[in-house]
Amino acid sequence: MAEDALVVAGRTFGSRLIMGTGGAPSMSVLESALTASGTELTTVALRRVDPSAQGTVLQVLDRLGIAVLPNTAGCFTSAEAVLTAQLGREALGTDWVKLEVIADEVTLLPDPVETLDAAERLVADGFTVLPYTNDDPVLARRLEDVGCAAVMPLGAPIGSGLGIRNPHNIEMIVERAGVPVVLDAGIGTASEAALAMELGCDAVLLASAVTRCHDPVAMATAMRHAVVAGRLAAGAGRIPVRRYAEASSAMAGRID
Amino acid sequence: MAEDALVVAGRTFGSRLIMGTGGAPSMSVLESALTASGTELTTVALRRVDPSAQGTVLQVLDRLGIAVLPNTAGCFTSAEAVLTAQLGREALGTDWVKLEVIADEVTLLPDPVETLDAAERLVADGFTVLPYTNDDPVLARRLEDVGCAAVMPLGAPIGSGLGIRNPHNIEMIVERAGVPVVLDAGIGTASEAALAMELGCDAVLLASAVTRCHDPVAMATAMRHAVVAGRLAAGAGRIPVRRYAEASSAMAGRID
Amino acid sequence: MAEDALVVAGRTFGSRLIMGTGGAPSMSVLESALTASGTELTTVALRRVDPSAQGTVLQVLDRLGIAVLPNTAGCFTSAEAVLTAQLGREALGTDWVKLEVIADEVTLLPDPVETLDAAERLVADGFTVLPYTNDDPVLARRLEDVGCAAVMPLGAPIGSGLGIRNPHNIEMIVERAGVPVVLDAGIGTASEAALAMELGCDAVLLASAVTRCHDPVAMATAMRHAVVAGRLAAGAGRIPVRRYAEASSAMAGRID
């Protein structure tokens, strides 16, 4: 799989599974799950970490050699998100940011206007911006146009486990994208992660599906396999969907 | 995964992916795909093999150490299927049989009445019977009641690539089954194989999805990962589906 | 709509909505709902009616001029169903019967083998048989072959309100049927009744969706409109499904 690495803004990742850390029952379970997932990139909420504290998520990631993708979770406006990102850059020494600007605390849905505004500002300020967005193909294109390094559409609301509610939109985003597309939010189980990849996504980002299930290590392992499965299937040129079996005339030369 | 082996009628298989062989573009591609799939059990049409011929599927399976599951594909009546199975037992030296009694050549759907009749006769004749059936929970139960060693409901018509059309029925079959349930027919891509396992199936059987796609080896590898992913996810206790994120009060003691 | 009547075994019905009576909160609500539905054929459980009693469902139907379709609900074997039908014929003076042979009291799913056997016997005994069946296209064809006057596949288990779980199967049944196809069981709301008709069904049979909802008269009215809507839509030659709007070149001569 080395030749099929994920490349975002010039950096290469061997795994196409990006993890979040929220919701784990303990730091040791989180560490085991991250290891089992095979992830090489994990997102951490800037508003919830103290880089100088002991026993933190950042230390776990450092020990595991997993790159940190700071995120602006908990920000409701462009201004908040920009400031949070800037403080995070100082503290963590990375100009990568997963941009999250949510509209409210109930749905946790992204605010399209504030997100686009923040993306433009952060790009102008030298950040490598990976924005969390809804599944609107137009907005995804707009985010790419202002210089985002990837687009990260949701499959369903954060933490819902509803999977990919509108595969048609995800396919449209993928078709029109010139940057990597990361399915972010909504995944509840392995088949959904595989489906995201089959729809053409370049990677999958998930947290709750692993951290909040009964057996995070098992699910992390499942997700690792699912992302590989979906990626391979996407490239294998699947059989067409038809109502019945292929007519026998089309099978000439094939083994029966 | 050794402790999570598939057990059918007392025999143990390390892989939960059962392969068919129809439709491969060449014997060498078939061999590579079977190897990539990791399968330990592969079904072969009794009506299409000559056990004494050179360069056959049987020789490939023998070389790879994959167990043979003869099937009665092409039979339209109980009588035909029973006779075919009996001749196969003589020729191949196994009393295992995948029972297929189809209703017509267009849909290739199983005939429920003939299938149940044949199953009963074959069990009485000492066969270990794994019947291909529709997704009716009642018929599945009936097949188990007459002594079948597994039940193999379809997800969709053979070769259709339509996936699992009625997950609700598959779940009902699984809940009520005392023998292994193998999702047989309809799978077109990896996420669907993972879903079958998440619904509680014990194994997945597929052929066209691998043999007729553009890159059978890639898809076989994808299916291997997908079945593992789905199995692990099924056991991991997935998060519940909800409309929005979990309420924060439920997150007490968890890492944010 | 007079020219588009439902014809079953030579009898003509102006409405394509067939009602059941189980579950109504009171006889007067039932009467109002039946009237609102516009139904001209309503099924009644033979095991639950006493033709000689006062204030019964049969008297309501008689008063409303709605034809009675006796059913064998509650029968678990072919023998029981045949006997029940025969007693009903004596008592009610009709040789029409909705054949129901269920497998168990939890799922209420039809038993395919017992149903087919009973259908064959009842046809031989001069009945006009309308069997409740699963959604297996093969069994539907078998039931027609033994002389049933219609086939009545389920959309989902009785009383589940799950709608039509496998539209693909219903379409296959319709395509291959030479007798009317009545979608029976599973409907929970109006759009699902419309969908049944769009899939090509000749009629819809439902009970719980109306009798057990909060406002049976409103829902009965909704179902009346939904069945008309679906029937008209099925005949109107709907636009093809495509990913985007029709290319403008195809719009030559059309009004923009």
Place this chain on the structure above:
Amino acid sequence: MAEDALVVAGRTFGSRLIMGTGGAPSMSVLESALTASGTELTTVALRRVDPSAQGTVLQVLDRLGIAVLPNTAGCFTSAEAVLTAQLGREALGTDWVKLEVIADEVTLLPDPVETLDAAERLVADGFTVLPYTNDDPVLARRLEDVGCAAVMPLGAPIGSGLGIRNPHNIEMIVERAGVPVVLDAGIGTASEAALAMELGCDAVLLASAVTRCHDPVAMATAMRHAVVAGRLAAGAGRIPVRRYAEASSAMAGRID
């Protein structure tokens, strides 16, 4: 149904079906279809009508007594849409406008940023604004917050006939809306219009489904029934979805 009228910005409409006019094969078919639909409000593209010309759509609507809802179809920027709306107001003498600002000519998807900007400007200029939008609950809320009189989310791309791709989003929009929600775009057949109403929409807007199908008058009639059906069903308090029939203990006091 008089007591259940649609009210938008203080105006009352007896029908909850809003029609578009694009794509009809002839003016006479359009007239018949509009009549059959029962619509009382129909949208017309400002860029395609000449109010002074003879034999136009506007004359048909005037003759039928159907209110005109001018739209800004074909506009790609807020500035274009605002100018088009202003010219239309002069010419047609109405300050109602269906705001459409699309992102490109292939998908015809609405541009969220330009749409919100135009909505704000048009409201400030005294228009009654009904914006066509994607199915993002956050944007819908934003449009309401700037003073739109209704929100009109798509079910799927214009002209696609794909139905409602994400019912979950439509439900979220409905729940949070303080103005009428009109499902606009994507509807291909009657059951989908019924579903829109069942999800809680206040009205349905469609054009191609009627004008481009084989029998526009039949489909217009179907849509009229479907919208009524869906509205009634939405208010009737449907039965809950469950896997099997209601347990009999819950049926106490009900008729069997």
